[in-house]
Amino acid sequence: MSYDDVEIEDMDWNEKLQAYTYPCPCGDLFQIAKKDLKFGEEIARCPSCSLYITVIYNAEDFVDQKSNKNLTPTRKTISVA
Secondary structure: OOOOEEEHHHOEEEOOOOEEEEEOOOOOEEEEEHHHHHOOOOEEEOOOOOOEEEEEOOHHHHOOOOOOHHHOOOOOOOOOO
16 A cells, blocks of 8 residues: 555656655655556655555556557548549
8 A cells, every 4th residue: 555645746857867756754755757647557665675656647647659659540632532
């Protein structure tokens, strides 16, 4: 069972770690990388203890737009003589 459920908006972006962080009761930080969010991961772990939190976020906000480029249908105009 996770220690807590935390909205991504309540977490801080750490440029050095390239991860979202949130204070852990042990004094360290829960961490979850942006690349993990892109893969649908929702667990942020603390590197110093066994606690973890569930991150609540909209997965669509982290989808790689390049990978979806070929999934968008295109419309072509066809002239009929």
